[in-house]
Amino acid sequence: MLRALDIRDMLIIDRLELTFQPGLNALTGETGAGKSILLDSLGFVLGWRGRAELVRQGAAQGEVVAEFELPEDHPAHAILAEAGLPGGEELILRRVNTAEGRKTAWVNDRRCSGEVLRALSETLIELHGQHDDRGLLNPRGHRAMLDDYAGSADHLVSVRAAWTGMSRARKALAETEAALEAVRSEEEFLRHAVSELDQLDPQSGEDADLDARRRMMQGAERIRDDVARAFALLGNDGAEGAMVDAVRWLEGVSDNAGGQLEGPVAALGRAMIELGEAQDGVDACLQALDFNPSELEAAEERLFAIRALARKHDIAADDLGAFADTLRDRLNRLEAGDADLADKRAAVEAAQAAYDTAAAHLSAARKAAAGQLDAAVMAELAPLKMERAVFQTEITPADPGPEGIDAVAFTVATNPGAPSGPLNKIASGGELSRFLLALKVCLSGDDSARTMIFDEIDRGVGGATADAVGRRLASLAQGGQVLVVTHSPQVAARAAHHWRVQKHVTNGQTLSTVIPLAEPDRVDEIARMVAGDTITEEARAAARALLQA
Template identity: 90%
Template sequence: MLRALDIRDMLIIDRLELTFQPGLNALTGETGAGKSILLDSLGFVLGWRGRAELVRQGAAQGEVVAEFELPEGHPAHAVLAEAGLPGGEELILRRVNTAEGRKTAWVNDRRCSGEVLRALSETLIELHGQHDDRGLLNPRGHRAMLDSYAGAGDQLVAVRSAWGQMSTARKALAATVAALETMRAEEEFLRHSVAELDQLDPQPGEDADLDARRRMMQGAERIRDDVARAFALLGGDGAEGAMADAVRWLEGVSDNAGGQLEQPIAALGRALIELGEAQDGVNTCLQALDFNPAELEQTEERLFAIRALARKHDVAPDDLSSFAQTLRDRLSKLDAGDADLSDKRASVDAAQATYDNAAAALSIMRHSAAKALDSAVMAELAPLKMERALFRSEITPSDPGPEGTDAVAFTVATNPGAPSGPLNKIASGGELSRFLLALKVCLTGDDSARTMIFDEIDRGVGGATADAVGRRLAALAQGGQVLVVTHSPQVAARAAHHWRVKKQVTGDQTLSTVIPLADLDRVDEIARMVAGDTITDEARAAARALLDA
């Protein structure tokens, strides 16, 4: 609910403070008094696009502050949270426009963009009038209005969920198809590479082993003779024999040496053991150096084959085994691709069927609600002296989407047999106002959180029709807040709160002000609206009759 509006130095307003109330609030005044300026100022603080030059002549800047009351659960809370702005039960919007045209906005004392203001305004204010392109005249919102009237919230959730699942399934199918196409493009390479790797079957660490074996075989001829000569010198005809003879000679005389040979004999025994180990090692080396020349060729061939494959696939030789497994896995996926593709297509078909069923159920709800809404609007048009007019909610097929497969547009025909068309294309000013009012009365309930503003919606009507307009505006205001800018005494008389917009000329300066009216003042203002500038007793009596009706 809009609680207060503070305007400074905007157009012909120097300073104006207004406090609004729940229920129906009427703004009246002579033509040109400045009623539209109030709406321009409110639209400015809400971020709406309007007049380019708003700052009062001679002022450095203009400023508008709007204060709103936000009950728990109001949709503005979600907008504030998404924008990272402070919330609470009170929302204060402030916007400044300098004489040079620079605009700056604050929400609860935090700087914000015009985009955020406009997002908030969608949840705060609903403007209806003959130039309303944000509310009922905008066909883009008609489907949502019909859905709200139908109470189709749960079915909409089902359709959106089904659409999301279908989109996910389609993306998964597309990804599978793309992956299979990529793999099929390299199928020949995969099969050839896997066969080549499987035939060679390289093992981790094999490259180093083969390289060491190759090096040893390459140097075997050069070192084998030296190793053999060393082995001969260590044997029985060499060091081993000499040491054995020495031990035998020393043991033969040790008894007569008074124990002095025991340690040397023991040391020679240990040396014989170490010598035997050396002989074994050298012998093992000799056996290793005994190789078939063909073995060197085979070793080199395998080593070069492993390294060639590693270069071909740009991997380390020790990684060839794991790389081969990777290729095998890709080949397995390719071989299993048809089955996977079939599963993905089945998922898409199932998701499509779920979406089609949900969208069809929603469409049935919309067609049923459209008939009910058409009947309700037609019933409202009769008291508004438009009983011959026709209102129709047209539902036509549209491209499938998260909101279903229907396009919705509200159309009218002002007379039987006349062609139907969009509200703002067919109806005249007065007819359009009454169409909008009848439609809004039928759709009320979905926008109870917003303040509704009707800008001269009673233009072109009078008498009983204007009274019917006033009664419907008063009904709309119950439990909420409605602001109406009106020239109709019948409408003004139905207001719970009444302000008069007045223009004053002081010296060479023209200023507009807004005056709250008490009961006696209301009588005079409504009498003025009935009779004109000269207020007669008869006009006052008529005004009292309207207020008491």
């Protein structure tokens, strides 16, 4: 709810502070008094695009502050949280416009962008008037309005979920088709490469093992003779025989040496053990060096084949096995591709069927609600002296999307048999105002979160029709807040709160001000609206009658 509006140095307003109340608030005054300036100023602080030059002549800058009361569940809280702005029960918007045209905005004393202001305004204010392109006259919002009227929230959730599922299924199918197409283009290469790799079957670490064995076999002939000679010197004819003889001689005389030979004999025993280990090692080396020359040739051929294949695929030799697995997996996917593709296509068909079903249910709900809405609007038009007009909610096929398969537009025909068309194209000013009011009355649900503003929506009507307009505005204001800029005494009389907008000249400057009206002043203002500049007792009596009706 809009609680207060503070305007400084905007157009012909120097300083104006207004405090608004719940219910129906009427703003009246002579033409040109400045009623539209209030709306321009409110639109400015809400970030709406309007007049380019708003600063009062001679002032350095203009400023507007709007204060709103936010219930706990108000949708503005989510916008504030997303923008990282402070929230609470009170929302204060402030916007400054310098004489040079530079605009700056604050939300709860925190700088913000015009985009944030406009997002907040969608949850705070709902404007209706003959030149309104933001609300009921905007065809882009008609489908959402019909859905709200129909209570189609569950259907919309189902359609959006089905659309998401169908989009994902289609994406998965497209990716599978693209992947298979890419694999098919290299099928010949894959089959040849996998066959070549399978035939060679390279193992991790095999390159290093083959290289080491090759080097050993290449040097074997050169070192084998020396190793054999060394092995002979370690055997019975060499070191081993000499050590055995030495131990036998020493043990034969050890008893007569007074124990001095026990240590040397023990050391020789240990040496013979070490000598045996050396002989075993050298013998093993001799066995390894004893190879068939064809083994060297085979090792070199396999080593060169592995390295050639690694160069061919530009990878390390040790990675050939893993690379073969990768190619084999791609080939397997190709061979299993038809079955996978069939599964993906079946998934798309199932998702399409689910979407079609959900969209059909939503469309049926819309069509049923459209008939109910048309009847409700027609019932509202009769008291507004438009019983011959025809209102129709047109539902036509649209491209499928997350909101379903329907396009929705509110159309009117002002007379039976006349062609129907968009509200703002067919109806005249007065007719349009009444159409908008009737439609709003029928579409209004829980509008207490937003302040509704009707800008001269009663233009061109009077008498009983104006009274019907006033009654409907008062009905809309119950439990919420409605501001109406009006020239109709019947409408003003229905207001719970009344302000008069008037101009005055001070020091050669024309300024506009707004005065809250108590009951006696209100009688005079409504009497002025009835009779004109000259207020008669008959006009006052008529004003009192309107206020008491």
